[in-house]
Amino acid sequence: MSGAAVRLIFLGGIAEVGKNLFLLETERDIIIVDCGLGFPEEDQLGIDLVLPDISYLRERRAKIRAIFITHGHEDHIGGLAYLWPDLRAPIYATRLTAGLIEVKLKEAKLLDQAEIRVFEPDERPRIEAGDFTVEPFRVCHSIPDSVGFGITTPAGLIVHTSDFKFDPTPVDGKQTDFELLGQFGDRGVKLLVSDCVHVEATGTTPSERVVGETYDQVFAAAPGRIIIATFASLIARVQQIIDTAARYDRRVVTLGRSLENNVRVATELGYLQDPNGVLISPRAAKDLDDNRLVYIVTGSQGEPMAVLSRIANRDHREVTVGEGDTVIVSATPIPGNETSVFRIINQLFRSGAEVIYSARALVHVSGHASQDELVRMIELTRPEEIIPTHGEHRHLALYTDLAVAAGIPRERIHTVEIGDVLEIDEAGVRIREQLDVGYVYVEGVTIGTVTDEILRDRKALANDGMVMIVVNVDRETGLVMTGPDVVTRGFSMHRNGTDLTPELCDHVASMLEAHAGTQDSGDWSYLGREIRETAASWLYARTRRRPMILPMVLEI
């Protein structure tokens, strides 16, 4: 790496949505931008969370000068509680983001070790971190206090938009910092790292305010309780619910741990205003008539343990819904969640409640830029080169077409994958090599114990179940002493009314008999393999299924 060259490596959040983390590296220094987590894909069975693989950073810990966080969403801050002990650099964030990070670090018992340095973007700070100077700029997004970063590097100015939209009427009144973006453009932007996840949408993303208009209509007509499920971090939406409730003389109860946490932090830090005191406790709600009540609840993505799901399943202690109640599912399902979300919506309709969801009204708007906004960002910053991020391959490809139409040469727009080592210098941006970057799975309280082999086994068990075959053989002769015994789980040994078990046992037993006495050594461990192969082909011939066969040969 020559003197003026800078390395850029995404360890997550590119060619995928989730676990955002990238790093910039010179010979002496590294800075990290965001430290998020991801949610498992369908075939990652039993996994709770997925973290970026930070092996590359672990080996270079002494070089890490700072971690810059763009905003308080899980896919940008959620990795800190697990990975900060391996990074141990100061964390820079806006005030609300810092508040949300503190909650996580406190739970992870890291708060006394980690240093969080709060910056105020409106003061236009210039934060020095080794070879880098970082200038945050305000952006609109679906959580307050979001920023992007202008990063001055030895190879030139890199502008990272982070997640953004250009909301002309943001609920908190804080606009995207167009002026600073324009200044970056004047100074000359070497590289724009742009959000692209909402590129499928033409035009401009609607303002968050339109959701407030829907709320107003629903509140005006609702005869009984109103239950609104939305993202726990959507403080602007909570604000609009509080405001609408005040106008209709209703009180608001929040239910669900992440929502309660976020509302508490946002209120303490002044990001949520409740001038009329409409926020009340669940206990205080008991004394109010149904038409005086609004519940904001978690679970808008169909999460099975969240409040909305429990309400729909009639499994929530405080809230049951039925005739007269109105439920607003104020979100659109993230791809992969459709089935669970619609299952809940169906259950709510079945209970007799009125259900307002995305197909019926404008109950949700995206926090991300549509095509016109993405082009405007390019026009403001006038970059030499672009890397689209925070999208899957289809988003990267559509963004590339859009940027080409906006006048950027195709060869200056880079489709990058996790682990690509990019080198940026005078000449431009090049992929130099490819790191071997894996998945790090979180399961319960443990990190990194689940391997790909374990996931393969889970998938096999999920599809076909298992057949365990246990046999005791004489250590000397190999003669069967007891067994074979067969135990199955997730697999039926019955076919057309017949239990295949006795026949399978006979079949395995005669195979074993043929082997008895053939070994002088008395090592019968190979019999396990024989049992597995014999049983597998015998079962496949009769059932066309391939259950996992677990032979256990005990020598006595």
Add this chain to the structure above:
Amino acid sequence: MSGAAVRLIFLGGIAEVGKNLFLLETERDIIIVDCGLGFPEEDQLGIDLVLPDISYLRERRAKIRAIFITHGHEDHIGGLAYLWPDLRAPIYATRLTAGLIEVKLKEAKLLDQAEIRVFEPDERPRIEAGDFTVEPFRVCHSIPDSVGFGITTPAGLIVHTSDFKFDPTPVDGKQTDFELLGQFGDRGVKLLVSDCVHVEATGTTPSERVVGETYDQVFAAAPGRIIIATFASLIARVQQIIDTAARYDRRVVTLGRSLENNVRVATELGYLQDPNGVLISPRAAKDLDDNRLVYIVTGSQGEPMAVLSRIANRDHREVTVGEGDTVIVSATPIPGNETSVFRIINQLFRSGAEVIYSARALVHVSGHASQDELVRMIELTRPEEIIPTHGEHRHLALYTDLAVAAGIPRERIHTVEIGDVLEIDEAGVRIREQLDVGYVYVEGVTIGTVTDEILRDRKALANDGMVMIVVNVDRETGLVMTGPDVVTRGFSMHRNGTDLTPELCDHVASMLEAHAGTQDSGDWSYLGREIRETAASWLYARTRRRPMILPMVLEI
């Protein structure tokens, strides 16, 4: 059941989408409408297909006079190959539908036993079947030769729309039979059984022809091969591809078994026209340049073994895609399939191909009626009562609101579930009782062997894997002879770099030691339970996971 009363029971296809089957019953006779199959839900692990539970019909087989089929989609005919042997009544269908049924019955070696009676809806036949007279009427849908039925019963005229839309410009030129529907209205319709699955869409569903316009634009611009994935039964779309290909001097190859079958049957029966001979074999395609070729392939729903998925995974023998190729995914994902469909679209983009999908162009239209068409159906038939079908609870609820707005009293619109026994007579429609109707799972070559218990086990194994603990004890004393031995699958015994196995074995061994010699009877089978409980709580305390514990105690 009084003389003029009729029973109506849905054994599938109501408050759900899939496995359509309902029956009408008088004292003497039963007729069945449709015999479909369903696809498993996410948590029905390892299941290939789901069938309606026809126990009620099995007990009344002697009364079954006929099976009337509306159209050739899997969710309306797919159950016949499995269930016809239990029904053994003549099957009534239109010519194309009969052709598609024959393929299935032939594969199931039932063709020589089953009797298929073909009717021509344009002849306005009146088919007598015991106490019922059935009058088919043509409807537009996403497969040719679709019909609904006017069914004259002792309790009055029932009109079943089946799946329908009002396409003003159908590709095959065959309109919905508005005239007969109007005649039914004049005669007086007791009950309308209406499709409602597309009720979330306002206005009118676009004509299938608009997809042909998109094809025209794509064909005009595509530099190389064109690959189009769509539903195998969408003959009208295949026709439009053939027509467009002829205009652009391209040849068409079909890939995928279900598509090839359907195209063959439709061509033989005259439902598909290829006047220019553009359909060619894969072998003939080898001699043509890329810009002369169109492939129609299966797998538009992301099915992992279908052609599109194999192409995207670079796992297809004849077709690999890359730079210069254009892929049209001419379908929208059915809820639950989004993840697999988008994964494939991402892979195709990654290969360098141009990919046209629902977010980019009008590549698919629904085969079902939108709100205006649903209202028009009500206006044409002017029913006394309505049962919305072919939708989940949210569709039933939205349809009910729509029908109320169209002037039908709310109490005359019935939300019905699978197994509800409806009695229809002079007085109206009432739910009399509720049958106990379950799921019948098809897995590989076998039906009905997978139970709910097996599915629960699979789910547990999928999430947490399993730990098998085997021990040999002395039959007399209960003393451990060998073991405990631990084998795991889908579960890791490692935590923070330590293998927990030896400690678990010690823990189980000391528990067993404490029990040794305590039983006179020498019955040690209860030790299995003890091992399970001991190991489960020991593991949960250390891992917060609940793997399935499989103890095996062998007495020697």
